[in-house]
Amino acid sequence: MSTPYNFAFLDENTKRMLRRALLKAVAIPGYQVPFGSREMPLPYGWGTGGIQVTAALLGPDDVLKVIDQGADDTTNAVNIRRFFGRVAGVATTERTADASVIQTRHRIPEIPLREDQLLVFQVPEPEPLRTLEPREAETRTMHALADYGLMHVKLYEDIAQYGHIATSYDYPVMVDGRYLTSPSPIPKFDNPKLDRSPALMLFGAGREKRLYAIPPYTRVESLAFDDHPFEIQRWEHHCALCGAGDSYLDEVVVDDRGTRMFVCSDTDYCSQRRDDATEEAA
Amino acid sequence: MYVAVKGGERAIARSLELLAEARRGDTAVPELELAQIRQQLRLGVARVMQEGSLYDEDLAALAIRQAAGDMQEAIFLLRAYRTTLPRFGYSEPLATQAMRVRRRVSGTFKDVPGGQVLGPTYDYTQRLLEFGASAASNTVEADEPLATTMPRVLDLLDAEALIERIDPGSDPEPTDLTRDPLMFPADRATRLQNLARGDEGFLLGMAYSTQRGYAESHPFAGEIRMGEVDVLICPEELGFAIEIGEITLTECQMINQFHGGNGVPPQFTRGYGLSMGEGERKAMAMALVDRSLRCDELGEPAYAPAQNQEFVLSHSDNVEASGFVQHLKLPHYVDFQAELSLLRTLAAQQRKAAGTEALA
Amino acid sequence: MMLAAFTHPVFDSQRNFRELLQAMARPASPRTLPVLAPAPVPATPAAMAILLTLCDTSTSVWLQQADEALSQHLRFHTGCGLVQTPVEADFALITDPTTMPPLDTFALGDPRYPDRSASLIVQVEAFHANTGPRFAGPGIRDVERVRIDGLPERFWRERVALASRLPLGIDLYFVAAQNILALPRTTRQLED
Numbered sequence: 001m002s003t004p005y006n007f008a009f010l011d012e013n014t015k016r017m018l019r020r021a022l023l024k025a026v027a028i029p030g031y032q033v034p035f036g037s038r039e040m041p042l043p044y045g046w047g048t049g050g051i052q053v054t055a056a057l058l059g060p061d062d063v064l065k066v067i068d069q070g071a072d073d074t075t076n077a078v079n080i081r082r083f084f085g086r087v088a089g090v091a092t093t094e095r096t097a098d099a100s101v102i103q104t105r106h107r108i109p110e111i112p113l114r115e116d117q118l119l120v121f122q123v124p125e126p127e128p129l130r131t132l133e134p135r136e137a138e139t140r141t142m143h144a145l146a147d148y149g150l151m152h153v154k155l156y157e158d159i160a161q162y163g164h165i166a167t168s169y170d171y172p173v174m175v176d177g178r179y180l181t182s183p184s185p186i187p188k189f190d191n192p193k194l195d196r197s198p199a200l201m202l203f204g205a206g207r208e209k210r211l212y213a214i215p216p217y218t219r220v221e222s223l224a225f226d227d228h229p230f231e232i233q234r235w236e237h238h239c240a241l242c243g244a245g246d247s248y249l250d251e252v253v254v255d256d257r258g259t260r261m262f263v264c265s266d267t268d269y270c271s272q273r274r275d276d277a278t279e280e281a282a
Numbered sequence: 283m284y285v286a287v288k289g290g291e292r293a294i295a296r297s298l299e300l301l302a303e304a305r306r307g308d309t310a311v312p313e314l315e316l317a318q319i320r321q322q323l324r325l326g327v328a329r330v331m332q333e334g335s336l337y338d339e340d341l342a343a344l345a346i347r348q349a350a351g352d353m354q355e356a357i358f359l360l361r362a363y364r365t366t367l368p369r370f371g372y373s374e375p376l377a378t379q380a381m382r383v384r385r386r387v388s389g390t391f392k393d394v395p396g397g398q399v400l401g402p403t404y405d406y407t408q409r410l411l412e413f414g415a416s417a418a419s420n421t422v423e424a425d426e427p428l429a430t431t432m433p434r435v436l437d438l439l440d441a442e443a444l445i446e447r448i449d450p451g452s453d454p455e456p457t458d459l460t461r462d463p464l465m466f467p468a469d470r471a472t473r474l475q476n477l478a479r480g481d482e483g484f485l486l487g488m489a490y491s492t493q494r495g496y497a498e499s500h501p502f503a504g505e506i507r508m509g510e511v512d513v514l515i516c517p518e519e520l521g522f523a524i525e526i527g528e529i530t531l532t533e534c535q536m537i538n539q540f541h542g543g544n545g546v547p548p549q550f551t552r553g554y555g556l557s558m559g560e561g562e563r564k565a566m567a568m569a570l571v572d573r574s575l576r577c578d579e580l581g582e583p584a585y586a587p588a589q590n591q592e593f594v595l596s597h598s599d600n601v602e603a604s605g606f607v608q609h610l611k612l613p614h615y616v617d618f619q620a621e622l623s624l625l626r627t628l629a630a631q632q633r634k635a636a637g638t639e640a641l642a
Numbered sequence: 643m644m645l646a647a648f649t650h651p652v653f654d655s656q657r658n659f660r661e662l663l664q665a666m667a668r669p670a671s672p673r674t675l676p677v678l679a680p681a682p683v684p685a686t687p688a689a690m691a692i693l694l695t696l697c698d699t700s701t702s703v704w705l706q707q708a709d710e711a712l713s714q715h716l717r718f719h720t721g722c723g724l725v726q727t728p729v730e731a732d733f734a735l736i737t738d739p740t741t742m743p744p745l746d747t748f749a750l751g752d753p754r755y756p757d758r759s760a761s762l763i764v765q766v767e768a769f770h771a772n773t774g775p776r777f778a779g780p781g782i783r784d785v786e787r788v789r790i791d792g793l794p795e796r797f798w799r800e801r802v803a804l805a806s807r808l809p810l811g812i813d814l815y816f817v818a819a820q821n822i823l824a825l826p827r828t829t830r831q832l833e834d
Contacts, residue, residue: 005366007652014365016698017461019659020732023696024757026666027813027826029780033757034463039361044605046612057663059656069616076612078290106616115668124606135592137466144753162628168620176780176828178809187620196783200667207602209463215667215781233623251619265616461700 008055009087014038018056018211022202025213030175031143032126037209047080048206050103050122057101057118057202058084063091065099070107070248070265077105096268106169108190110247110269113199115216121184123205126212128172128182148180151223159228168233174221175214183220189232189248194220237262242273305350319343328530328559329353333600334360335460335479336367337529337558354481358601364460374514374523375450378533378556379434381509385560388435389503390537396432401508402560435505436535436552445537445550466592473575473595474568478556480598482564488588489570496586497574501553504537508560532557534565538573544581551580645680647694647719654679658695665815665824670777670786672769672823682711684737688817689763690715696761697722697733704731706742728760736764739793745800750810759827760812767792768818779829788823790816798831805830 006012014036021035040048058064064084068077072094080103081092093099096109105122113119129139132150142148151172158166165171171188175181183194184203194201194214201214214220224230238245240261247269249262264270306313320327320343330342334357342360349355385401388394400406439445456471464476477485492499511531514523536553540546553573555565574588587593597603648654654677665673681690684707697703699721705712713724725731728747736742742764751759774789775798804811804827811827 009366011366011368012652012655013698013700016655016696017700019663020696020701021757022663023666023761024759024813026663026781027828028756028809029828031756031809034465034755036461036463038365039358039460039601040365041362043358043608044602045607045609046605048605057656057660059653059660069613073290074613075290075294078294082291082294105612106614124609135466136596137592140754163631164624164627166624166628168624169617185614185617187616189620200663207606213667217783218780233620235623248616249619250615251622265619 005087007060007088008058008084009041010038010052010055014052015056018052021211022053022056022213025202025211026200026215028179029215029218030173030179030181030212032205032210032212034209035211037206040206042080042083044207045124046076047103047105047122049204049208049211050105050120050206051080051083051204052206053120053202053204053211054084054101054103055088057120058088058090060088060090062100063093063098065093065096065102065268066104067102067107067109067266067268068105069250070109071267073267094268095272096266106185106187107248107265108186108193110244110264110266111272112193113197115198117199119197119199119201121186121201121203123182123184123203123210124207125170126182126203126205126208126210128170128180143179146178151180155223156225159225165224165228171230172223174223176218177221180223181212181214181220187233187248188222188230191220191222191230192232196220235262239264239270242270242277244270244273305348314347316340316343316347319346325560326351326353326356328557328561329482329564330356330360332558332561332564333357333479333481334364336360336364354600354604358604361601371515371517373526374516376511376513376531378507378511378531379437380431381507381511381531381533382430382528383428383432383507383509385508386432386505387503388505390435390505391438394435394438394505396429399428403562432507434507434535436537439504439537439550443549446540446546446552448552464595466595467578468591468595470572470576470579473591474554474556474572476595476598477568477571480568481600481603482561482567484598484600484603485567485571486563488574488594489567491586492570492574492588497577497588498582499553499570499574500539501570501573502537503566504535504552506532506534506562506566508532508562530559532559532561532565534562534569536566536569536573540580544579546580551576644718645682645715647679648677648691651694654691655695658691661822662692662695662815662824665822666813666826667781669779669781669825669829670788670823671782672771672788672821674820675817675822678820682709682715684709684765685712685735686765686817686819688820688822689735689737689765692763692815692817692822693722693733693735694719699723702730702732704728704734705737706735707737731760734760734762736762739764739766739797742794742797745797745804745812748812750804750807750812753810756809756811759810761815762812763815763817764793766790766816766818769816769821769823776832776834777825777829778832779826781826782829785832790823791818801825802831 017036021033025033040051066077066081068074084090096111101118103120127139132154133139155165169187170182170185171191173181173183196217198216200216203212222230235249241263244264247264247266250265252261254261320339326346327339327342330345331337345356345359386399459475510528512525512528514525516523534555537550540551542548553569555568557565571588575591577584577589657676661673661675675688675691678687679690679694681687697720701722702725703722704725728743729749748760768791770789772787774787776785776787778785813827814825816823
C-alpha cells in the first residue's frame with residue numbers, strides 16, 4: 001500500500017533525533033533524556049512515546065507485538081498495531097516468542113524475554129518524584145544529586161500509617177544503583193522482571209518528552225526497607241482458563257450477582273498454555 | 283463459560299463507519315465545501331491554524347470539517363499532519379510595525395497617529411441573533427483611506443523613555459518548541475512560543491485570574507492591531523531576504539504599570555501577544571499571561587498560578603491536555619486490580635486490628 | 643568527485659542503528675555493522691556509516707583530522723555543523739588515536755543533563771574478544787574481555803579518571819574494518 005508518509009510515519013531527521021536520544025538513554029541507565037517529541041496522529045497519553053520509540057526502531061524485517069494490559073486485543077493495542085501495519089507494513093504477531101519488538105502498556109509479558117527482543121514501554125509520567133514534587137527544576141536537581149530522601153520519607157510514612165508500602169503499581173526502582181526510575185504503571189508484580197533482563201528495555205513518554213532505558217543485565221531494585229522487604233501481589237486463585245498459578249490475574253465480574261472469576265492478564269501466555277494442554281491431551 | 287473479549291479490530295472498524303456516517307449526517311443536505319468553511323467560519327479557521335501551529339487556511343478548513351467542528355480535534359489533526367512536513371528554513375522576524383492594518387485600537391490614548399480603526403469587529407454588534415439569511419455582503423467602501431504606515435503606539439512612549447526598552451537584536455536565538463522539548467526555567471521567547479500554541483480557553487482563564495488579584499498586573503491595552511504582514515526568508519545561497527507571501531496576524535501589546543525592582547527603574551512594562559488570523563481574544567490573553575510570567579525577571583513576588591511558569595506552560599497545550607485527560611477511558615484494569623488487592627489487604631488488617639481491640 | 647552515501651538511506655540507517663543500539667546496550671562485545679558507506683580518507687567506511695546514521699543539521703561534529711574532502715563530504719551528506727574545538731562536539735571522529743586530545747577535553751554533560759555529552763567514534767586497528775582487559779557494568783551479564791589495538795596507553799588512564807565524574811562522561815564507539823564495539827561511560831574496566 002502506498003502512503004504519502006515516510007516509512008514508519010516519522011521523517012528521517014526525527015528518527016535520527018530519537019536514535020541519538022535512545023543511545024544516550026542506554027548509556028546512562030535510568031536517566032530521563034529530554035527529546036523533541038513530535039505530535040503523533042494518536043493522542044498524547046495513548047502511547048505516543050512508545051510509538052515514537054518503536055518508529056525509530058522498526059525495519060522491514062521486524063515482527064511487532066503490541067499489548068495493553070497484557071492483552072493483544074484491547075482496542076488501543078489493536079489501533080497501534082494497525083497504525084504500524086499501515087505506515088510501516090511490518091509483520092505483526094500476538095505471540096511473545098515470535099516478536100522482535102514488543103510495545104507494551106502496563107505489563108511485562110509472563111514468558112521471559114530473550115536477548116534478541118526489544119521491549120518498548122509507553123510511559124505516562126516518567127518522573128517517579130512528580131507526585132511528591134511537581135516542579136521539574138527541583139526534580140532534575142534531586143536526580144543530579146541522587147537525593148531521593150523525599151521518596152524514602154513517603155514510603156516510610158506509608159509503613160507508619162498502613163503497615164505497608166501503599167504503592168501497587170508504578171512502583172519506583174533504582175537502576176544500576178544510581179537513578180530513581182519509574183517502571184511505568186506496571187503492577188509491582190512485574191518489577192522483578194526488570195532486574196537483569198536479557199532484553200533491552202526502552203521507555204518513551206511522548207507528552208512529557210522524555211526517553212529512558214534499562215540495558216540488559218542491569219541491576220534494578222524495587223525500593224524497600226530491611227524490615228519491610230519488597231513483595232509482589234499473590235492470588236489465592238489460579239487462572240480459570242489455563243490453570244496458571246504464577247501469572248498476573250485479571251478479576252472479571254461474570255454476572256450481576258457479582259460472581260468473580262480470575263484469568264491471566266497476559267492473553268498470549270494463557271492461550272499458549274491452553275494450546276499446550278490440548279496437545280498433551282491429544 | 284467466560285470467553286475473553288475479542289474483536290477489538292472489528293469494533294474499531296465498525297466505530298469508524300458509524301463516525302463517518304454521523305459526521306456526514308443527512309446526505310440530502312449538501313456537504314460543506316472547504317471554501318465555505320474558510321470564508322464563512324474564518325475565525326474558527328484562524329484558531330485552528332494558530333493552535334495547530336500551521337498557517338494554511340485550506341488544511342485548517344479540511345480539519346474543521348473532518349472534526350465535525352470540534353476545534354480541539356481539528357487542531358490535533360493539523361498538528362499531526364504538521365509533524366510530517368519537511369522544514370526548509372526559518373523566516374526572518376515578522377515586521378508587525380509594517381503591517382497593512384485593517385484594525386487598530388488603543389485603550390491608552392484617545393487618538394493616535396493613524397487613528398483608531400475599528401475594522402471588522404464583533405465588539406459593537408449587540409449580539410442579537412439575526413434570524414433569516416444573512417444579508418448579501420456588499421463591498422464596504424472606507425470613508426477615508428487608511429494611513430499606509432501606522433507607528434506602533436508603544437513606540438510613542440518609548441520616545442519618552444517611559445516604557446521599558448526592548449532591543450530585538452539582543453534576543454538569543456529562539457528555541458523551536460516543535461523540535462526541542464520545553465525546559466525550565468524557560469526564557470521569554472520560549473514562553474511566548476508556548477503561549478502562542480496554547481489553548482485559548484486556558485490562557486483566557488489564566489489572564490482573567492491576573493485581573494482578579496492573582497498577580498498584580500495593572501494592564502492597559504496599549505495597542506491591538508490586525509492586518510497583513512509579509513513573510514520573508516533569507517536563503518543561505520542568496521544571501522538576501524525574499525518575500526514568500528503574506529499572512530494575517532493580530533498583535534496585542536499590553537502596557538503594565540511597574541514601580542521598579544530587581545534593578546529596573548519605575549516605568550511601564552510590556553506584555554506581548556501575537557496570533558495568526560483574527561485572534562484578538564487570544565492575543566490579549568497571551569499578552570497578559572506573558573507579563574505575569576515575567577515576575578522573576580522584574581523581581582515581583584510570585585504567588586499566583588499565572589506567575590508560575592511550570593504551571594502555566596506545562597498545562598497550556600490542549601493537544602497534550604486533551605490526550606491525557608481522555609486517556610483515562612483506556613483500560614486500566616491491571617492497575618485497578620493491583621489497587622483492589624492492596625485495598626483488600628489494608629481493609630483486612632483494619633478488621634483484624636479492630637477485632638483485637640474488641641477482645642482486649 | 644563526491645562519493646555517494648547510503649544506497650537506501652531509510653533502511654540502511656535503520657539497520658545500522660539497531661546494531662549501534664545493541665552495541666551500546668551490550669558493551670565491550672564486538673558486532674558487525676550491516677551497511678558501510680564510502681568514506682574519504684582518513685575516515686573509514688564503518689566510521690562514516692555511523693556518522694551518516696546519526697548526524698544531521700542539528701548535530702555538531704569535530705574531526706580530529708579535518709581533511710577538506712572529508713569535511714565537504716560530511717557537510718554535503720549530513721548537513722552537520724563542523725566545530726573547531728572538541729568541547730563543542732556532539733560527535734567526534736578520532737582518526738589517529740595516538741595523537742587524540744585527552745578525553746576530558748570533550749563535553750561530559752551537565753549534572754542535570756548528563757546526556758549533553760560527546761560521543762566519540764574512534765578508528766582503531768582491531769579488537770579481539772575474549773582476551774585482554776575485563777569489563778563489567780550495565781549491559782554485561784558477568785564480564786566481557788576485549789583487547790583493543792591502536793590506543794595510546796594514556797587513553798585508559800584518562801578513561802578511568804573520568805569514572806569519578808559519573809553520571810557525567812563520554813560514550814565511545816570503536817570501529818575496526820566492519821566491526822564496532824561500544825563502551826558507554828558506565829562500563830568499568832576491572833583490575834587484573
